[in-house]
Amino acid sequence: MVRSARKTPVWIALILALGLVAAACGGDDDEPGSGQTSGPTSVEPGGDFSLQICEPEFLVPQNDNETCGGQVLQSLFTPLVQYDVETSEPANVVASDISTDDQTTWTITLNAGWTFHDGSPVNAQSFVDAWNWAANASNAAGNNYFFANIEGYDELNPTEGDADPEATLSGLEVVDDLTFTATLTAPFSQFALTVGYNAFYPLPPAFFEDPEGFNEQPIGNGPYMMDGVWEHDQFIKVTKFPDYAGTPGNADNIEFRIYSDPDVAYTDVQAGNLDIADVPDAQIEQGRTDFGDAFIETPSSVFQYIGFPLSDERFQSPELRQAFSLAIDREAVIEAVFFNTRTPARSLISPVVAGSREDACQYCAFDPELAAQKLEEAGGWEGPLKFWFNSDGGHETWVEAVSNMWRQNLGIQEIQFESSEFADYLGSLDAGDVDGPFRLGWVMDYPSPQNYLEPLHACEGSSNNTGYCNEEVDALIAEGNAAASIDEGIDSYLAAEDIILEDMPIIPTWFGLNQSVHSDRITNVQIDAFSFIRVADVQVVASE
Amino acid sequence: MGRYTIRRLLQAIPVFFGATFIIFMMVFALPGDPIRALAGERPFSESVQRELRERYNLNDPLPVQYGKYMLALAKLDFGESFNRRRVSDIMKERFPVTIKLALFAFLFEMFLGLIAGVLAGLRRGSFMDNLVLVSTTAVVAIPVFVLGFVAQLVLGVQLRWFPVAGIQSGFYSYLLPAMVLGSLSLVYIARLTRTSLVENLRSDYIRTATAKGLPRTRVVGRHALRNSLIPVVTFLGVDLGALMGGAIITEGIFNIPGIGREIFQAVRSQEGAVVVGIVTALVLIYILANLVVDLLYAVLDPRIRYD
Secondary structure (H helix, E strand, O other), X not given: OOOHXXXXXXXXXXXXXXXXXXXXXXXXXXXXXXHHHHOOEEOOOOOEEEEEEOOOOOOOXXXXXXXHHHHHHHHHOOOOEEEOOOXXXXXXXXXXXXXEOOOXXXXXXXXXXXXXXXXXXXXXXXXXXXXHHHHOHHHOOOOHHHHOOEOOHHHHOOOOXXXXXXXXXXXXXXXXXXXXXXXXXXXXXXXXXXXXXXXXXXXXXXXXXXXXHHHHOOOOOOOEEXXXXXXXXXXEEEEEOOOOOOOOOOOOEEEEEEOOOHHHXXXXXXXXXXXXXXXXXXXXXXXXXXXXXXXXXXXXXXXXXXXXXXXXXXXXXXXXXXXXXXXOOHHHHHHHHHOOOEEEOOOOOOOOOOOOOOOOOOOOOOOHHHHHHHHHHOOOOOOOEXXXXXXXXXXXXXXXXXXXXXXXXXXXXXXXXXXXXHHXXXXXXXXXXXXXXXXXXXXXXXXXXXXXXXXXXXXXXXXXXXXXXXXXXXXXXXXXXXXXXXXXXXXXXXXXXXXXXXXXXXXXXXXXXXXXXXXXXXXXXXXXOOOOEOHHHOXXXXXX | OHHHHHHHHHHHHHHHHHHHHHHHHHHHHOOOOXXXXXXXXXXXXXXXXXXXXHHOOOOOOHHHHHHHHHHHHHOOOOXXXXXXXXXXXXXXXXXXXXXXXXXXXXXXXXXXXXXXXHHHHHOOOOHHHHHHHHHHHHHHHOOHHHHHHHHHHHHXXXXXXXXXXXXOOOHHHHHHHHHHHHHHHHHHHHHHHHHHHHHHHOOHHHHHHHXXXXXXXXXXXXXXXXXXXXHHHHHHHHHHHHHHHOOXXXXXXXXXXXXXXXXXXXXXXXXXXXXXXXXHHHHHHHHHHHHHHHHHHHHHOOOOOOO
C-alpha cells in the first residue's frame, strides 16, 4: 500500500496524458471569461455569439408552437406587430396600420419595401396564403387553432370527413398589394395583440413549392437568415440579412446550439463554450452569486394552477375551494421547493400582461384559520382526497408540500397521489376521469387578459378542464371582446376575473420566472414575456 | 464455415420479425394518446388531431398498424416521425454519431483493458496486479453518470482540456465521452483477461511449451494469451451492441446527438415508427456482432470448427 500511494491508476494517467495533448492542440480557441476581455471595450455592432435552445419541433412558423423553435423563428421572421420587451404592448412593424370600425372586420395595411431572404416581396398575399395554409386541417398545422375566430374556419376544419386541401378562409381578402382584410366570426378587440405570434408570420412562395425543404432551411423576412441548413440536434446558424427593412440586428452571426439537457448547457457557459443559457432550478442560488450582473431574471408568462373537477359533487361548494386555496402557504412552498424561482400567484393573469393586477385574489393569501372556517361552512371534508398530477414534470415535491398543508390546516388525513405520464394524464382529464384537485399550467399565446380567461374559464373554452361555466363571466368576456379598443376591454376582463376568483374553479399557485446567464463577451441580453431572448438586440463586446 | 454463416444469417430473419412486432406492441401499449400529448397543455384543434391520427395510422388496431408498417418497410420506407421527418433521415444522422462514440469507447476499453489485464495476469500478486485490482474496483463502484459528470466538470469546465458538450469539435469531442462510456467495460476486460491468463499460465501445455525451451514472449503471446482471449472476445462482441444501446446516459451528459437520446425521446412521445426503426437496426447489429464473435472462436481456438 505504501508503494501504491506513489502512483495513480494506469487509466487515469492515460486520460491525463491524452488530455494534455488535447489541451495543447486546442490552444487557438478563444476563451471567454479569461482575462482577455478586460482591455478597452467597445459596443460597435458586429461579432458572433451562441445561444442555448432545445431541438425545435418545426421551423415552419405555422407548425411550431413551442419556445425552442419560436426562439429561432423570431430571428428569421418579423411579424406585423412586435411586443415591447418590458410592457408586452404591441407596436406596428411590418404592418403600418391595423384598424377596424366594428371589432369584426379588420383592415391590415403593410409597410412597403419588405422582402423575404430570397428577394420575393412581403405583401398581403404572403400573409393571406400563410394563414390559409395553417387554417386548413389537411395541413395539420400545430397553430391551426389561432385561426378559429376567422370566418370560414369551420369549412376548413369539418367535424366529419376531410377538408378540401385547396380551400381557403372566406374571411380573408386581399384588397391590394399591401392591404388585406380579416373578418372574424365575433367582435374581438384584442385582434391586433394576437398577430405578433409566429402563427401569423408571412410565408414566401418558396414555402408552398417545398414545405419539407423549407422546414430545414426557412426563408423569412427577419433580421437574420439561415446560414446553412438546420443541423438537427446540433445547431442552427443564422447570419445578418443585408437587405433587412427594419432595424438591423447587432451581431453578425448567431449560433443556436441545441442541448437536450439544460444542465449541460449551463455547464457549457461555465466552461466558456457558450454565451447564453437558461439556468436549471438547482443551480439558481449558485448562479446568482457566480454570475452577478450576467444573471438575468424576468417574469415569464407561465401560470400554474390547481383545478377542481366541478362535475364532482364533492367540489361543488365555492367555500370549500376557497378553503383549499387559503390553506396553501405559497411563499413557503416557493422557497423550500423552488429555491425562489417562482412568484406566488394572487391573480389569474400573469404580471407580464398589461392590465394584470398583483393582488386580485381575495383567497390566495395564507390564512389557516379562515381556511378551516370556510371548510366548516362548506360542510367539511369526508374520506380520502385524490391529488392528480403528471409524473414526468418534477411535480412530486411541491404536491407533497401542498398536501401536507392541506393535512395540517384542513385536517384532511387521507390524501392519495394519482400520477401518470403526461399523455396519459391529459387523457384522464379529457375523459373526465379525474376525481380530485389536479395541476396544470398555462403559457400565453398573446399578451391579453382575455388569453388567460376565455380558453380556461369560458363555458366553451378550448382548455376548460374544470367544467366551470358561469354565464356572467362569459358575458363580461364577450363585452371585453367587443370593446372599442384593446385597453377599453380590460375593465370587463378584470370584472370577469373577479367573479372567477370568487367562484374559484382553480387555485392560482405561482407564476414563472425566466432565468438566464450569459458570458462576459456580450451585453444587452433581454428576455421578453414569451421567454425569448431578444437576439437582435444582443451586443457582442469587442475586445481591442 | 460458409454454410454456418448463412444458417446464422437466416436465423436473423425470425428474430427480426419477432423484435419488430414486440417493440411495436410495446409502444402501442404505452398509455395515453400521443397526439393529445404532442401539443402540451394546450391541445391542437380537433380537426388537426384527427388529421394527424389518420396520417400516423393511429386509429387502426395493432395488427393493421403493424401490417402497414411492414408493408412500407418492404419498400424501404421507415415512416415518418411526429415532426414530419423521414425516420431514415433521422437514422442516417444519428447512427454515425453513436457508432463513432461506441467505436472509440470500444478501442479504448479493448487496448487499455487488455494491457492492464495482461500486466496484472503475468505477475499474480505483484504491485501491478494489486494496482489494477484497486483501480478497477474503484471504477466499478462509481456509477457511470457520476463518472461522466465528474470528468466533465474537472476535465472540461475546470481544466478546459476537453469540450464539455456536443460534437462540433469533431474527433476531439468524442474522446472524453468515449472514455466514460468505455470505462465500465474496461474493468470487465481487464479482470477477464487477468483471470483467464492466470489460469492458462498454470496449465499443462504452457509448462510443456516452457520446458521445450520456447522464449517467454512466445509462450505468453502465442500460447497463453491466445487461449485466454476467448472469454474476452465473447464479452467484446456482446459489448459492442451494449455500447450502442447503452450510450444513452453518456449521450445525455455530453449532449451527443446519438441514437440513445433519440430512442429515449421517441419512447416518451410514443413515436412507434422511430422506436421500431432504430431498435430493429440495433437488433441487427447485435446479431451481426455475435456472429462475428462466434466466427472468431475458430480463429482463436483451432479445436473449434464450423460447418
